[in-house]
Amino acid sequence: MQCYRLQKTIKPMHGFVGPFNPTSNSVSDIKENVLHLLFNLMKKHPNTSIFFHSSLWIILLFTIQSVSAQTLPSSQPWSFSSVELAKEGAAVEAYLPEVAYDSDVVKPEEVMGHPIGKWHVTHDKLVMVMKEIAETSDRVTFQEIGKTHEDRPIVQLTITSPENHARLDQIKQNQRNLRDPELSMGLSLEEMPVVVNMNYSIHGNESSGSNAALAVAYFLAAAQGPTVEKMLDQSVIVLDPSLNPDGLNRFATWANMHKSMHPNGDSNHREYDEIWPGGRTNHYWFDMNRDWLPVTQPESRARIRAFQSFPPNILTDHHEMGTNSTFFFQPGIPSRTNPGTRSLNQSLTGKIAEFHAKRLDDIGTLYYSKESFDDFYYGKGSTFPDVQGTIGILFEQASSRGHLQDSQHGLLSFPETIRNQVETSLSTWEAGVSMRMELLDFMRTTAAFNVDRAKSQEVKAYIVGSSKDGSKNAHIADIFDHQRIEFFELAQQVTVDGATFEAGGAWVIPTEQPQAGLIFSLFDESTQFSDSLFYDVSAWTLPYSMDVPFGKLDSRTYESLSLRSIEWSGDWLDLEGEYKKVLPSSDAVGAVFAWDDYYAPALLFHLQGEGIHTKALMKGSTVRHGNETLSLDPGSIWIPYGLQDHEKEQVQEVIDEATKEFHVFVQEVSSGLALEGIDLGSPSIATLEAPKVAILGGEGTSSYEAGEIWFLFDQRMELPVTVLDNTSLNGSSFDSYTHVFLPTAYLGSVDAPWVDGLKSWVRSGGTLIVQRGAVSWARRAGLHSTETTQSEPTTDTPERGVYANASNDRGAKAPGGSIFKANADFTHPLLYGVDIQDSWMPLFKNSNGALVIPDNPYASPLVYTDDPLAAGYMHPDSKETIAGHAAFVVENRGRGQVILFADNPNFRAFWMGTQRLTVNAVVFGPSL
Secondary structure, eight states, rough: OHHHHHHHHTTOOOOOOOOOOOOOOOOOHHHHHHHHHHHHHHHHOOOOOOOHHHHHHHHHHHHHHHHHOOOOOOOOOOOOHHHHHHHHOEEEEEEESSSSBBBTSOOOHHHHHBTTTBBBOOHHHHHHHHHHHHHTTEEEEEEEEEEEETTOOEEEEEEOOHHHHHHHHHHHHHHHHOOHHHHHTOOOGGGGOEEEEEEEETTOOOHHHHHHHHHHHHHHHHSSHHHHHHHTTTEEEESSOOOOHHHHHHHHHHHHOOOOOOOOOOSSSGSSSTTTTTSSSSSTTOOOOGGGGTOHHHHHHHHHHHHSOOSEEEEEEEEEEEEEEOOETTOOOOGGGGSSSOHHHHHHHHHHHHHHHHHHHHTOOOBBBBSSOOOOOTSSSTTTTTTGGGGEEEEEEEEEEEEEEEETTEEEHHHHHHHHHHHHHHHHHHHHTTTTTHHHHHHHHHHHHHHHHHHHHSOOOEEOOSOHHHHHHHHHHHHHTTTTOOOOEEEEEEEETTTETTSSSSSSEOOOOTTTTHHHTTOOOOOEEEEEEEESSSOOOOHHHHHHEEEEEEEHHHHHOOOOOOOOSSOOTTTOOOOOOOOTTTHHHHEESOOOOOTTHHHHHHHHTOOOOOOESSSEEEEEETTTEEEEOTOOOEEGGGOOOSOOHHHHHHHHHHHHHHOOOEEESSSSSEEEEETTTTTEEEEOOOOOOEEEEEEBBOHHHHHHHIIIIIIIIOOOOOEGGGGOOOOOTTTTTTTEEESBBOOOOOHHHHHHHHHHHHHHOOOOEEETTTHHHHHHHHHOOOOOOOOOOOOSOOOOOGGGHHHHHHHHHHHOOOOEEEEEESSSSSGGOOOOOOEEEEEEEEESSSOOOSSSSOOOSSEEEEEEESSSOGGGGGHHHHHTEEEEEEEEEEEEEEEEESSSGGGGOHHHHHHHHHHHHHTTTTGG
């Protein structure tokens, strides 16, 4: 019995004493009303039996419990077979509780032309349904919050009662204030709705989530009855129907084009074997569920802007897993929770789990909740909210991957997977409303907890930034800005921990702020952990990934600094703002620019594309710049006006426009005669040819790594690249390219005809760049001779193990991703432009091996230190295969080169520091 039914029962009664309020919206008020009702009934009928009084107590207490629980009716039982469901799908009501529905609200099948689950919904149809639902319901608003790389709209629905919509701006402001300890105590939690953010199918080929969003949106818009209306009064639902529109559409096309009229559950069917790169990732093949913190992709940037402007109390993240699994929901394994997350988060997640269990039990779904997965990396969807006062919940549904697939539990149809995602969406809403006060209080107290945690630390602020690389500073600021982290610009020179920071060249981030949890994680250097298993990376230290200096400030140093407030309302990565104009000089002999800035290579590639001839200094020089002197480090780019095919004025104009676009400072040189070092006509200056780059892709290669290289050059460096499919190559496929990248690959045979063609291409002057898992294959193929390190064989009798621990013991040796130190030869051309902070350089590593140092003493410019771990987890057995070995090696092969990276220098586009190594391999590789 729900609140509104109770009102209808008691409202006609008269003559009772006491402050009875039948229209109250508060659970506590309803309980008080019930007690007054009981008191008055017993007073009016004092001679009734004890049995009557006891029965009345039981009925009324049950009513109180029902009011508090805010549960929805059970969903309809299914009598369809899996084959029938796979063939025809099911009407939207079949997925939903048995309630009345508003006939004015459009049904998804009326827009799509087919029932939910008959076909995998394409993104255009998904958006059409969401728009139509919003247009036919006064509970729903539709908003486009961004665009994908393929120009698909990123959309959100906001769903609540019409009364809440009328005050939505204030609700959003109150929700933001709830995360501010200075403002939150003035808020009345009783008057605030709970905010639930439902997120679907961030992995495009895990599409049961987005298809479930069709039914969930319809239910929230059209379901009738006092329970639903009451819940809408007490909640706001922000629904993201597709977190990865490009990947969802790619997968839907594949699954639909292979569906049979008579569904076939055979897992060998082509429907269940997507072609490379598959639909999991976005346009550039990034895993979007690892980008919540670094926000490198447009989908993430739009999503995080929306999250931070209207922070939810619960965030759901709907996924799929292997077909032979069941259904997973958190809390997961407590020991694998990030130590920065409050223990109360796990307790509340466990309490919410009871609501999931109830709805899944009602329909007979198998599930588990305290095994597998972790809550450690804050860049993952279900973990990202935990440190910010939001309960993040991961759902994993056994996947049909197409329309029908056989599993160890029997046939599994696509509609059945959708149904479970619908049920747990509704159970989350039930939990949110029932636990509204707890969840609102959790957000408020988490902000205070984070500030108190910061107050207890000796570190009162971090300082980070490079005086030489304003572009990387802008990327760092962009992350802070997206994540609502307060920061300031340094307004004086200061030396901290041996590093000198210049005014205007560094950011200062105070720790005593509500986002302290995220801040500590971004600067964390921990190497000791309570658990040795990690589902993803164990370290993501921001200054290491950017390769910029940073320092920790105590209270005295922080309070003594001169700082400038940041006033910025645009995009930190918009390079169309102010720039340093090149002042053309009639007596200038050429122009130069340093190689320090992240976007210096983009400027170089742009100038080469405009037909400008360029050179690179391989040794240092000091030259005249008007009446001043100009020091040029190795790697500086030299543009001699006398060698150009155009008039000097035209060249100067091209350079000036390019400087405006890329924000790299270009200066003119008055004479080629050096004051110190080499002259500008020296044989130690290399001629740079415009590169033509190819990436080896296709089945067997890592789409993640190929996509990261593609994104780096296409989006950031603005250099066109070609992705070659390794299944359609021949011996001459490489002849028109200067550079070929081979990302991690498991290509099997080394006898393919194109392999001999690649060898000949290298010997003829090509540059082959091989990384991580492809190194061993390339050696077997005879493309290079460098060996990888292996664990030393032992003659000792192996220790017996406990069978129950076997999985964990093996998992502990699998590197999720950590940060290592490598001694660096900064004079090597492949390290030009690297920000020299110490004798070592931070490198990301998610493999246990390294490269054996070759006989050539100059071929290994990066060698792991004897104590190599800088941050994150390393299994003790891994140290001997890493320490003292090479991180990358250069081999000369005929007139060409093979450049080997032990790991991935472009990891998730977050490792901008080591991306310079990749770019240098293209620019300077042919000069080695």
